[in-house]
Amino acid sequence: MERYDLIVIGAGPAGLSAGIEAAKHGMNVMIFDENHKPGGQLFKQIHKFFGSKEHKAKIRGFNIGTELLKEAEEVGVKVKLDATVTGIFENKEVTVNHDGAIHHYKGSSVIIATGAAENMVPFEGWTLPGVIGAGAAQTMMNLHGVKPGKKILMLGSGNVGLVVSFQLLQAGCEVVALVDAAPRIGGYGVHAAKVARTGVPFFLGYTIKKVEGSEKVEGVTIGKVDEHFKIIPGTEIHFDVDTICVAVGLSPMSQLLKMSGCAMEDNPKRDGQVPIVDEYGETSVPCLFAAGDVSGIEEASSAMIKGRMAGLRAAYKTGFAEENLMEQNESLFEKDLDSLRQGMFAPCNRGKLIEKTDEGISVSKNLLAKGFVADDEIERFPGVTHQKGIHPVIECTQNIPCNPCQDACRKNCIKIGSCITALPVVAQNCGCTGCGMCVASCSGQAIFLVNEDFEPGFTSITIPYEFLPVPEKGTIGKALSRSGDILCDAEVVGVRTAAAFDHTYLLTMKVPNEFGYKARFWKKS
Numbered sequence: 001m002e003r004y005d006l007i008v009i010g011a012g013p014a015g016l017s018a019g020i021e022a023a024k025h026g027m028n029v030m031i032f033d034e035n036h037k038p039g040g041q042l043f044k045q046i047h048k049f050f051g052s053k054e055h056k057a058k059i060r061g062f063n064i065g066t067e068l069l070k071e072a073e074e075v076g077v078k079v080k081l082d083a084t085v086t087g088i089f090e091n092k093e094v095t096v097n098h099d100g101a102i103h104h105y106k107g108s109s110v111i112i113a114t115g116a117a118e119n120m121v122p123f124e125g126w127t128l129p130g131v132i133g134a135g136a137a138q139t140m141m142n143l144h145g146v147k148p149g150k151k152i153l154m155l156g157s158g159n160v161g162l163v164v165s166f167q168l169l170q171a172g173c174e175v176v177a178l179v180d181a182a183p184r185i186g187g188y189g190v191h192a193a194k195v196a197r198t199g200v201p202f203f204l205g206y207t208i209k210k211v212e213g214s215e216k217v218e219g220v221t222i223g224k225v226d227e228h229f230k231i232i233p234g235t236e237i238h239f240d241v242d243t244i245c246v247a248v249g250l251s252p253m254s255q256l257l258k259m260s261g262c263a264m265e266d267n268p269k270r271d272g273q274v275p276i277v278d279e280y281g282e283t284s285v286p287c288l289f290a291a292g293d294v295s296g297i298e299e300a301s302s303a304m305i306k307g308r309m310a311g312l313r314a315a316y317k318t319g320f321a322e323e324n325l326m327e328q329n330e331s332l333f334e335k336d337l338d339s340l341r342q343g344m345f346a347p348c349n350r351g352k353l354i355e356k357t358d359e360g361i362s363v364s365k366n367l368l369a370k371g372f373v374a375d376d377e378i379e380r381f382p383g384v385t386h387q388k389g390i391h392p393v394i395e396c397t398q399n400i401p402c403n404p405c406q407d408a409c410r411k412n413c414i415k416i417g418s419c420i421t422a423l424p425v426v427a428q429n430c431g432c433t434g435c436g437m438c439v440a441s442c443s444g445q446a447i448f449l450v451n452e453d454f455e456p457g458f459t460s461i462t463i464p465y466e467f468l469p470v471p472e473k474g475t476i477g478k479a480l481s482r483s484g485d486i487l488c489d490a491e492v493v494g495v496r497t498a499a500a501f502d503h504t505y506l507l508t509m510k511v512p513n514e515f516g517y518k519a520r521f522w523k524k525s
Helices: 013-024 040-044 061-074 136-142 159-170 189-196 255-260 300-317 323-340 365-370 404-408 437-441
Strands: 001-010 029-033 078-080 084-089 091-099 101-112 116-119 131-133 152-156 173-182 202-205 206-212 219-224 238-239 243-246 249-254 264-267 270-275 289-292 390-394 447-455 458-465 476-480 486-496 505-512 521-524
Touching: 001 013, 001 300, 013 040, 013 061, 013 101, 013 300, 029 091, 040 061, 040 136, 061 300, 084 101, 084 255, 101 255, 116 136, 116 264, 116 505, 131 136, 131 300, 136 264, 152 159, 159 189, 159 243, 173 206, 189 365, 202 264, 202 365, 206 255, 243 249, 249 270, 255 270, 289 300, 289 521, 300 323, 365 404, 390 437, 404 437, 437 447, 458 486, 458 521, 476 505, 486 521
Parallel strands: 001 029, 001 101, 029 078, 101 289, 131 243, 152 173, 152 243, 173 202
Antiparallel strands: 084 091, 091 101, 116 249, 206 219, 219 238, 264 270, 390 447, 447 458, 458 505, 476 486, 476 521, 486 505
């Protein structure tokens, strides 16, 4: 039986972070993962992360995964792949199926970071080929380069449904609709807005009635629901589709924790059956920890911090970290984690209708109901200003934990302050140079450069653009509104990128002045 100071189960963001932190303090660490590649969900995530630079904000998920793997290798963490943990027993003995046999390992401490699994909702036709989880669609697209389908309906408006909808569009799929039985958007408004402005319609308060097809998905009918979530007769709408993506939440994969004998609870606020843990992730079994989504669903940024906290505490409990060093580092981790748990999307606000921002500004009702901020609502937010010459316009309208735009602007045009959930403010007469760093750094693609004095009668708008092929200067297309409606012809007057933009192109189009504060997307005619 092989012995290690720490055994980590799961090589995702939480597990890798835990192993790295423990190894930094001298622990001999082994990580097991059942997959062929390490990194968990990170390598499926091609979007840029939220948070601050301490949380790896504005870095794409797969690049964060690469950084973690490199760091793990540098500190001597061992990672065994294609290794399925089949059991965890008394005295922290772990059985692992790999190389065609069952092997036994013993750890002085164990961290379980097995993550979460996609939920499914039954409806007529839900077992047909072509009905898949949104995470499965991400795997097909972003890991294997395979389109999940041609015409797709997305069920679920949480962050997963919104992010995957946008990535489906990037892959060249048509998203015919985004549907959710809930009466309002569940994820970040900036994620919803970037989907809406491409022309995808939102159907909030609707659900799937029936998927049509005998051997595969050939169509779908949705209907509006009443207060009991029953479909109202006569409200049905049909779509011709070949794929249904389901994004209706995640459930912690806590089976190994239950097997270990630690105290468990059914906790809806933590998304299901989870272990009872302290603030460091330690369960009722000494030196057995849970880290990441297995103890409650949060963003990957939070999972990485919780992993580091568990790794550090494991090092302390087994004599590898001194108490004063542990307390100092844990204080920093707690501060970082707390900053991610503020604002409208804090765990304490789950399920609540937030009507005012922290600044006292009325939340956009249109955004919650239709996925985009209405023209008569947008001017109330501090990031939306009118100035001479080129300047940023920030359509960030919710208290989301994110501040890369503030760090990106060398002219200090953008202010968020010490609280990263505050709404961005654009300074008057800020001296913007039009460098575009704020546009490229915005994880929510909610920043635009506007020049109302571009040409007589025309305004230029620089937008973040992440679609291929990238249009050339001089191409005439259509300018789309926040709702995805066609406004007018729009000429591309500039396209640029740079290494610092990390594969985000800055597309500048010119439109008549009347559309300067309405046009937010460019589409080929």
